[in-house]
Amino acid sequence: MKLELRGITKSFGPLVANDHIDLVVEEGQVHALLGENGAGKSTLMNVLFGLYQADSGEIVVDDAPVAFRGPGDALRAGIGMVHQHFMLVPVFTVAENVMLGSEDTKAGGFLDLETARRRVRELSSRFGFDLDPDAVVEDLPVGVQQRVEIVKALAREAKVLILDEPTAVLTPQETDELIEIMRQLKAAGTSIVFITHKLREVKAVADVITVIRRGKVMGSAEPTASEGELASLMVGRAVSLGLDKAPATPGERTFTVSHLTVTSPTGQAVVDDVTFDVAQGEIVAIAGVQGNGQTELSEAILGLLPAASGSISLDGREITGLSPDKVLRAGVGFVPEDRKVDGLVLDFSVAENLVLDLYDKPPYAKGGIALDLAAIRANAEKRIAEFDIRTQGPTEHVGRLSGGNQQKVVLARELSRPLKLFIASQPTRGVDVGSIEFLHRRIVQERDNGTPVIIVSTELDEVVELADRIAVMYRGKIIGIVPSTTPRDVLGLMMAGVPHDEAISQATSPASPRDDQTGKTQ
Structure with a gap:
């Protein structure tokens, strides 16, 4: 036809x-x-x-x-x-x-x-x-x-x-x-x-x-x-699809998640006894098919979801159970997976969105009450230039920007203060290829500044491009933490729930189809 x-x-x-x-x-x-x-x-x-x-x-x-x-x-x-x-x-x-x-x-x-x-x-x-x-x-x-x-x-x-x-x-x-x-x-x-x-x-x-x-x-x-x-x-223009980044030089492992469990309202473990750490100057990517607990893990770190058990520590300080505001104040930068719902106020200006988590602190507030509009505007002009945000100016509503420029606003806000940990969940979702190029470079730059970085992404190309180590999640568990040089077919098998050693064996030799992947009854 x-x-x-x-x-x-x-x-x-x-x-x-x-x-x-x-x-x-x-x-x-x-x-x-x-x-x-x-x-x-x-x-x-x-x-x-x-x-x-x-x-x-x-x-x-x-x-x-x-x-x-x-x-x-x-x-x-x-x-x-x-x-x-x-x-x-x-x-x-x-x-x-x-x-x-x-x-x-x-x-x-x-x-x-x-x-x-x-x-x-x-x-x-x-x-x-x-x-x-x-x-x-x-x-x-x-x-x-x-x-x-x-x-x-x-x-x-x-x-x-x-x-x-x-x-x-x-x-x-x-x-x-x-x-x-x-x-x-x-x-x-x-x-x-x-x-x-x-x-x-x-x-x-x-x-x-x-x-x-x-x-x-x-x-x-x-x-x-x-x-x-x-x-x-x-x-509509030439773009570079490759990311030129130097090998990581990890420092002290200052962020640790130990035996963390998060449960759903029905009592199901959506994050199941997860343990991993991140060093200063290192990017750890959380890989997996959407819906395997990555979202809940990142939200639990930020304090948006309560931990049923386990601990989360940053720079030797326990942050488990802290409110999101206190976690941010502890030095965590967070890019949520849905910028329009959780990362921006679309009817606010670019300038206002750039200080959403700092508006009540100097230099953006006078006496903790009155906003210093001149300081807010000056900050916006600086960030617009630094992060190449394509906008008509600081007063433009952020909802009128393209997806890539909206994401740059979120990134600029979170990276505009000294950080002890940076988390970016689905950092390039709904973003054009040209903006991806910029966002990836800026994330690597934060790593090179010595910040521990966590990337949560369902895009395997992005995971391999950015990560120094890769933690693969399946049904709420981390089933392996592997180098970024791990072959794609091994990573793919792990994303389907195959343990690391078995995935290597299957990837290097012909294997019969697994019955639990076919839909056939036993």
Whole structure:
């Protein structure tokens, strides 16, 4: 099936998310839609799938214009979509999820689950998915849940499959498996629209690459194009993708987490007996697939979550149980994973956001009551220049800045005072390639100033680029702390829960698939 988008425009108030976009997807083609977060990729696909209605433009299937009033229309036209956040019912089985929304019935109006089971087995066998139709979805690894989403679309006879940031929650091994699945689907005649911002994956699987920037098509590229060329198309200027950093020279280990356990409201250990330390002048990266306790670990260090047991010490001082304000006063700088929710006040100015944790202290306050506006403005002008914050000035609302410049504001605020520990959680999430280059350099500079640094990231490329040591978390536990030179396939296996020594063994010799990763019952 051939798919065309002609002149698609979609606005949300004054924001033009898609600006006269043209796109052609040929039958049996992997067409990559490459662009930074916020470039308009997902909006365009939501228009194609009938979730949004375009302001203008048309969708053409096999040379015939079509109108989709909802996802049902798109599905009936042969278009399926696997969303970045899976649309599965966790307590349902694989077969129940696959039939949801297009339920077959038998005599008496009862659901025909056997037909759904048979369809799952058939598609699973054809594409090597190895799915058990009676497995409960919440018991499956994330990569297997994604296969369930793909089978859902194929069961509805999708001829075009949209994959929206499909590798965001996968280990490297699961990503490789997905790429192989995409190749198999392509060989079977299925067209794939692959939405991503990851250059390595695009080059591995795409037939055609279309780059979108700020809602517009900036051009097309061949998979043979270098990562530098693709990055330049994405951001509109030449960027350096490599980080030139000197080897670390670690000093005293001044930050220690010992047997830390944090529990959820239901009593489940989300951080489970975690122990590690960080030296002055060292970057320790906490790696793992999202949802394995990294967020809770960083929030417990800051005092946002209480510790059920264990201790956290900084410079020989116990900081377990201190309030976030006291932890910050103890010399901790913290970049939260969601800057818009936890790191910034979007309706405040750049200048105000730069002193959010210091506004009541000299030189920004007079007598602890009145703000010294001149000092606040002078600080903003200095930080704007130092951190290359692209803004119209100190009084501009921070909510009007790009994601990269918002992140620079957070980083500038946290690094504008002497620190004894610096923590950055997902430091480049939703940030353009050019800003990533700057942020990485500034984090390494803080390490070189002698500060212990913790990076929490689900991006393995970022972990390997920044880290001096890597602590891998899986289901709340640190299952190994390894050098940054550890091979990617070993790290990927550890992110899937394989202990370090076993991961090395599996990475260096052929191994049979693990049953707990396939969704098969024993």
